[in-house]
Amino acid sequence: MVDQMKAVDTADQSADEELACLMDQRANTYMLLSRLYLKEIDDALLHELHDMLFPTSTGDGDVDEGYLLIATYLSNLWTESLTELAVDYARSFLGNGVDAFAAAYPYESVYTSEKRLLMQDARDEVLAIYRSFGIEKGQDWGEGEDHIALELEFMRVLCERASKALRAGESDGALRLLLAQRNFLHDHLVTWVPMMTADLRRFAQTRMYEGLAYLTDGFLRTDYAMLQDILSEEEA
Amino acid sequence: MFDANEGGLLAMAKESTEEFDFEIADQEWQYDPLADAEDQEGSEQEEDPGDFTGKPIESLAGRPEDQTLKKDAKLEEPASQRIEELFEKLNARRRVLSGILRFLEAPKSAAELNGEVERLQKHDFSVYTAANYAELLEEAGAIIKVDENGTPFADSPEQVPDIVTVDGADFLKPAPWREVYWLTTEPARARLAQNDPETRFRKLMERDAQYKTIYVRILQAADCQEGATTPQLNELVDWDPLLKSPRLYTAHFTELLERCEALRWEGVWKTTDIGRTLLAECGDEETVEQGIEG
Numbered sequence: 064m065v066d067q068m069k070a071v072d073t074a075d076q077s078a079d080e081e082l083a084c085l086m087d088q089r090a091n092t093y094m095l096l097s098r099l100y101l102k103e104i105d106d107a108l109l110h111e112l113h114d115m116l117f118p119t120s121t122g123d124g125d126v127d128e129g130y131l132l133i134a135t136y137l138s139n140l141w142t143e144s145l146t147e148l149a150v151d152y153a154r155s156f157l158g159n160g161v162d163a164f165a166a167a168y169p170y171e172s173v174y175t176s177e178k179r180l181l182m183q184d185a186r187d188e189v190l191a192i193y194r195s196f197g198i199e200k201g202q203d204w205g206e207g208e209d210h211i212a213l214e215l216e217f218m219r220v221l222c223e224r225a226s227k228a229l230r231a232g233e234s235d236g237a238l239r240l241l242l243a244q245r246n247f248l249h250d251h252l253v254t255w256v257p258m259m260t261a262d263l264r265r266f267a268q269t270r271m272y273e274g275l276a277y278l279t280d281g282f283l284r285t286d287y288a289m290l291q292d293i294l295s296e297e298e299a
Numbered sequence: 300m301f302d303a304n305e306g307g308l309l310a311m312a313k314e315s316t317e318e319f320d321f322e323i324a325d326q327e328w329q330y331d332p333l334a335d336a337e338d339q340e341g342s343e344q345e346e347d348p349g350d351f352t353g354k355p356i357e358s359l360a361g362r363p364e365d366q367t368l369k370k371d372a373k374l375e376e377p378a379s380q381r382i383e384e385l386f387e388k389l390n391a392r393r394r395v396l397s398g399i400l401r402f403l404e405a406p407k408s409a410a411e412l413n414g415e416v417e418r419l420q421k422h423d424f425s426v427y428t429a430a431n432y433a434e435l436l437e438e439a440g441a442i443i444k445v446d447e448n449g450t451p452f453a454d455s456p457e458q459v460p461d462i463v464t465v466d467g468a469d470f471l472k473p474a475p476w477r478e479v480y481w482l483t484t485e486p487a488r489a490r491l492a493q494n495d496p497e498t499r500f501r502k503l504m505e506r507d508a509q510y511k512t513i514y515v516r517i518l519q520a521a522d523c524q525e526g527a528t529t530p531q532l533n534e535l536v537d538w539d540p541l542l543k544s545p546r547l548y549t550a551h552f553t554e555l556l557e558r559c560e561a562l563r564w565e566g567v568w569k570t571t572d573i574g575r576t577l578l579a580e581c582g583d584e585e586t587v588e589q590g591i592e593g
Contacts, residue, residue, distance in 0.1 A: 116470035119462065130471060134460040137473035141444075142409040143430050 079229045082237075082293075086226035090219045092282060097215035099275055100156075100169055103149040113137050123285045129278025136270035151269040158266075167262035171209035174255040185209045189251060193217060196243070211259065214252055218244060238297055245290040253283050378440025378486040385439040392427060393558060395419045396441075397494065399432055400487050403442055406449050406480035409433070422566045433481060441487035445480045452479070496560035500577050503555055510541060511581065513552055518561060518570050518578045526567030529553075 098108065117130035158166025164179070172183035186209040193199065193208060198220060200208055221244045228237035260276040267273045386393055398419045402412070409429070416429035436442045444452040460471040483491070504511055513536055520535055521527040527535075529549070536542070536549045556562035561574030570578065 113473050113476070116463065116465065116472055117460070119469040119471055131460075134471035134473050135457070138458040138460045139474070140476045141479040143433075143479075146430060 076232075079232070079234070079237075083226045083229040086222045086229065089286060090222035090226065093215050093219035093222060096275075096279055096282065097212045097219060100210075100215065101212040103152045104145065104271070106145060109140070109145060109148070113140060121281075121285070123281040125277045125281030126285065127281075129274045129276070129281055132270040132274030132277060136274065147269060148271060151267055151272050154268065155263055155266045155272050167259050167266050169211040169259060170207055171211075171214065171251060171255045172207065174258045182207050185251070185255070189214060189217070192247065196221070209251075211252075211256065214247075218247065218252070221247070238294075241290060241294055241297075245287065245294055248283065248287045248290065253287050256280070256283055374438075378484060379490065381439040382441045382487055382490055385435060385441070389435070390558075392425070392432075394560075394563075395423075395425075395427075395432065396436065397491065399436065400441060400483045400491055403481045403483040404488065404491075406445050406447065406482045408478060408480050412481055422564055436487075440484055441490075442481045442483055445482045447478060447480055449480070449482060451482075496573050497577060500556075500559040500561055500573075503559060504581070507555075510547075510552070513539060513541060514556060515578065515581050517549070517552055517556060517568075518574050518581075521562060521568040522570040522575060522578065526565065526569040528567050532568060 104112070112133070117134045119127065119130070121127055121130075155167050156169050158168070168174075168179075168181075170181055171185035171189065172181050173179045175185045176183035186207045188209075190208045196217075198217065200213065204213070206213070221240055225237050225240040225244070228234075228240060257280055260280050263276040264273055267276065386396060389396060395416065399412070399416065402415045407415070412433060413429040416432060420427075433442065437444070446452065446455055458474040458477060460473050463470050463472045504514070507514070516535060517527075517532055520532060532549045532553065536552065542548070553562055553568060556574065557564065559573075559577075560571055561577055563569050563571050
């Protein structure tokens with residue numbers, strides 16, 4: 064009987080470790096996506112991206128398309144690629160400022176308020192959520208809290224906390240963190256990001272940012288579905 | 300690079316998992332992005348957004364397709380016209396533009412072009428870099444990207460990522476960086492061939508016949524190994540009664556001579572070989588009445 068219990072414990076630990084590894088992988092992907100939306104790609108990041116390997120068949124068409132576009136762009140780098148990317152970033156996310164439709168503005172408020180304005184209800188919502196998790200924006204962050212880079216960064220923090228909780232054997236805490244991630248995805252990221260990425264595909268002129276739009280769509284969709292699966296098993 | 304504790308956007312105020320508040324699961328958190336619109340429009344029936352489908356949905360306010368980026372109509376104009384317009388717009392950089400076009404008559408790498416532009420602008424203050432010039436000249440159809448064999452990039456196949464297998468799974472591995480070379484196009488070569496500074500100088504002398512003595516005086520003063528500084532030329536020219544009405548200064552003449560490639564700025568003004576030839580043509584109509592030292 065004791066042996067059986069030990070075996071069950073070992074199996075649970077193994078499952079938790081597997082899940083923790085998955086959380087780490089998700090955290091890395093959220094971190095990469097967050098960085099790509101945060102600001103222009105710099106020299107160090109470009110070299111790091113160029114040295115990366117990108118999966119060919121993840122099971123999601125958009126993720127595969129995104130990786131293919133990004134890898135193809137990275138296969139044709141030249142001395143002025145950084146400038147090209149900086150110009151495309153400005154064109155795609157900053158626009159010319161003529162109206163609210165001149166770029167893929169990376170703020171939830173823009174896509175969820177009637178007049179496409181910044182600092183609307185969505186910003187208040189996410190700010191309250193960050194605070195409820197004991198999180199404040201960094202000192203040097205001067206943008207609205209509903210910027211996509213910050214929302215993705217928040218998901219990274221939750222993934223890392225879930226990973227730590229799983230490795231510490233705090234299953235209930237980990238479960239609540241997974242629920243929080245699913246709710247945040249459902250209520251925020253997957254609600255508005257597809258609209259923004261649709262605009263990004265229109266404005267981007269490099270495969271890098273076109274690929275980023277596909278990758279973001281596909282990753283958020285599969286991540287949300289995966290969380291649904293995990294949580295439905297737990298709830299069952 | 301993506302270290303969670305380094306450069307993270309969010310500063311974690313609480314580190315202990317015991318302190319986390321999991322009220323996010325509470326239904327109070329349900330966020331309705333359409334709530335504002337519903338309040339304002341009152342009776343309008345709100346559609347149930349349903350479960351996330353992963354398909355991009357239309358922006359709430361919509362964005363007409365005709366606002367998508369349009370190709371610059373300028374690109375439809377012939378390259379020769381665009382090149383001429385570029386030279387007119389960057390009149391002050393004409394010497395550098397011509398220098399670049401001459402340099403790129405054979406394929407040169409971007410690094411080599413950087414070096415040449417640095418040399419051409421050694422004595423100038425300019426915000427333009429080699430990359431800026433290359434972009435402007437490429438847009439004007441004056442230069443194109445080619446490979447090391449001179450084959451235009453547009454004609455050479457795009458590099459595709461390699462496929463590598465790691466632990467039984469296939470991955471895309473980006474191909475090595477491309478070495479880009481620049482080459483002057485035919486329309487730009489034709490423009491270079493038509494470049495005739497001597498004829499421009501003669502036309503200038505015809506147009507500004509009354510100032511010929513000024514031009515000659517400047518060319519003579521700058522025709523020495525050490526060249527002539529701007530104050531030296533000012534002293535030599537600005538007093539002349541010819542320049543009183545309309546009031547003209549040395550800079551006006553040096554600029555015109557520079558455009559005719561008769562004078563070159565190298566930290567000091569120096570007469571070029573072309574300038575020397577033209578000076579000989581002008582003969583000794585004018586002699587330097589006041590020496591540089593005087």
